Amino acid sequence: MATKTKLKKTKTKKKSITIKPSAKSLNILRAASVARTPWLVHGFSTRTGGSSKCYGGHALNLGFTAHDSKAAVEQNRQAFISAITQDGNRLGVKAKWRMVNLRQIHSDLIHHISEVPKDNAPLAGDGMVTNVPGILLSVLTADCLPVILVDRKRRAVGVFHAGWRGTVKRIVEKGVGEMYRWFGTGPSDLKAAIGPGIRGCCYEVGPEVRSAFEAQFSYGSGLFRETKERNEVHERYPLFFLTARAPGHSELPKKIFLDLAEANRRQLIDTGVPAKNISDLGLCTFCKKDMFFSHRAEKGVTGRMMAAVGIRA
16 A cells, blocks of 8 residues: 655654653653553653663663573563553553563564464564554564554554664555554554664664665665765875875775664655654664663663553553
8 A cells, every 4th residue: 555656855853752750760752642642552661770780780671681681671571561551540440461572583574463472472573563452562672763653543553673674674664554454544544653763873884775775765865874984094184195095095985874764754654644643752772872772882782672552441
């Protein structure tokens, strides 16, 4: 159901963040565009306020990583679930939320969740959709983008893990299609939230990544920017290099940066989601290592954040 249209690039509104601390000082980020939906529970975690002793201490690591204990991660997950659902109980009745996780493989595989999988064994894939109350759909990130979709008309939700591989495979575009398939969702009824992830300011990629996007999207080249490698000697003595450079020496190599958030925003627009319905928190995990985990900035020795969404009973 995706359509390709030539669109003018518009700036997504970035002032759409609500930071809500819990009793344990967890900072949970929420997108204002979907937070006003009364039956919705959602949140993007940060790295602080948890029980993990690694990754700087008191870290809210929500992934079962090699450096952390299972007990600490389970405690962190309970704290996160409590923080995002504490205002979701009606008439004082405590709801029992069941979380569904994925074994993420940087794919375009999306699962329709009608019940919690047996033994809660993680499904392989990078996206989930549901219209069943009481189920929290979640994805883990540490630079890749989490994207949440909400159909306010039909009370249905989806969550997606969008790294560059999943994005070039059109995972969020296919997510809109899956919501139409299972729930009859019209793209114009969708609200979308793009969470924290590595941004175009810091996401350096190779030429093969640019080639992959340019092969898939008519606007692919516009998702990248280039800068030259910095050389302090070259900058201090430019005339020396201009007049005395040996034959055959080329210019300094260029760095290529990908705007992953814009790539996902454009996919949503191409499916028919109104630009005004797309919120981007605009936060870079690489820039803000004090606030987020970053796989790239911390050279792989880091924890995982979580994005979760669910429907209140």
